[in-house]
Amino acid sequence: MKIKRILISQPQPTTEKSPYFEIADKYKVVLDFYQFIRVEGVSAKDFRASRINILDNTAVIFNSRTAIDHFFRICEELRIQVPDTMKYFCTSESIAVYLQKYIVYRKRKIFYGQKSMEDLVDVLVKHKEEKYLVPTSTVHNDEIPLLLSQHNLKFTKSFFYKTLSSELSHLNMSEYDMLVFYSPAGIDSLFTNFPDFVQNEVYIGTFGPNTARAAEKAGLRIDLKVPSPEFPSMTMALDKFLCDACKKPSK
Numbered sequence: 001m002k003i004k005r006i007l008i009s010q011p012q013p014t015t016e017k018s019p020y021f022e023i024a025d026k027y028k029v030v031l032d033f034y035q036f037i038r039v040e041g042v043s044a045k046d047f048r049a050s051r052i053n054i055l056d057n058t059a060v061i062f063n064s065r066t067a068i069d070h071f072f073r074i075c076e077e078l079r080i081q082v083p084d085t086m087k088y089f090c091t092s093e094s095i096a097v098y099l100q101k102y103i104v105y106r107k108r109k110i111f112y113g114q115k116s117m118e119d120l121v122d123v124l125v126k127h128k129e130e131k132y133l134v135p136t137s138t139v140h141n142d143e144i145p146l147l148l149s150q151h152n153l154k155f156t157k158s159f160f161y162k163t164l165s166s167e168l169s170h171l172n173m174s175e176y177d178m179l180v181f182y183s184p185a186g187i188d189s190l191f192t193n194f195p196d197f198v199q200n201e202v203y204i205g206t207f208g209p210n211t212a213r214a215a216e217k218a219g220l221r222i223d224l225k226v227p228s229p230e231f232p233s234m235t236m237a238l239d240k241f242l243c244d245a246c247k248k249p250s251k
Contacts, residue, residue: 009036019235044077057133070160139163165189178203184214
């Protein structure tokens with residue numbers, strides 16, 4: 001099957017230099033971008049009902065900018081003054097740098113990994129006396145809590161925001177030759193919006209092991225699984241996938 005139209009379950013890139021646009025031009029395919037999930041903050045009232053005291057913790061672990069936004073939103077709404085002694089542990093440098101939106105970066109104790117939670121384990125263990133707070137979504141995987149538990153570190157997991165399915169009924173799924181997903185919540189959103197969806201010859205691309213597991217659990221056949229040693233990004237893998245597809249005879 002010739003691939004003519006692909007649905008990417010993310011917002012459209014804001015820069016014209018995005019590799020996605022280069023791919024669309026190179027292979028003459030139409031790329032449609034739609035956010036399959038939406039984020040809604042947990043209310044201050046609901047957070048207060050959880051009886052978690054932010055100031056009982058001495059460090060915070062962030063794995064996304066969204067977690068940072070909602071952590072400081074809750075602090076502001078509850079009039080909590082985060083002390084300068086609070087330590088921040090982030091899964092990547094880009095997430096750590098984002099903290100500058102809320103704090104004076106150079107005056108705080110901030111630690112970060114290369115790109116994953118596992119990169120941070122040694123640093124976390126060196127600070128085993130800390131009480132870690134893990135702000136997360138109501139839809140999440142337990143990678144961080146599991147790692148903390150495995151190393152006997154004290155932590156509290158708390159919901160600061162909700163991950164919900166977007167309303168996608170305006171989409172005609174029969175128009176697409178390929179669907180690309182970036183999170184398990186995106187897979188859930190597909191079947192929430194289209195409970196009768198049948199894959200048939202539609203190609204499926206997934207990014208990340210958790211997304212792949214969710215797709216397989218939902219009974220989907222994965223045709224493009226990213227990242228891989230050869231292709232660390234979805235755009236690199238998609239480029240090669242389309243190149244190979246162009247070489248195959250049409251069905």
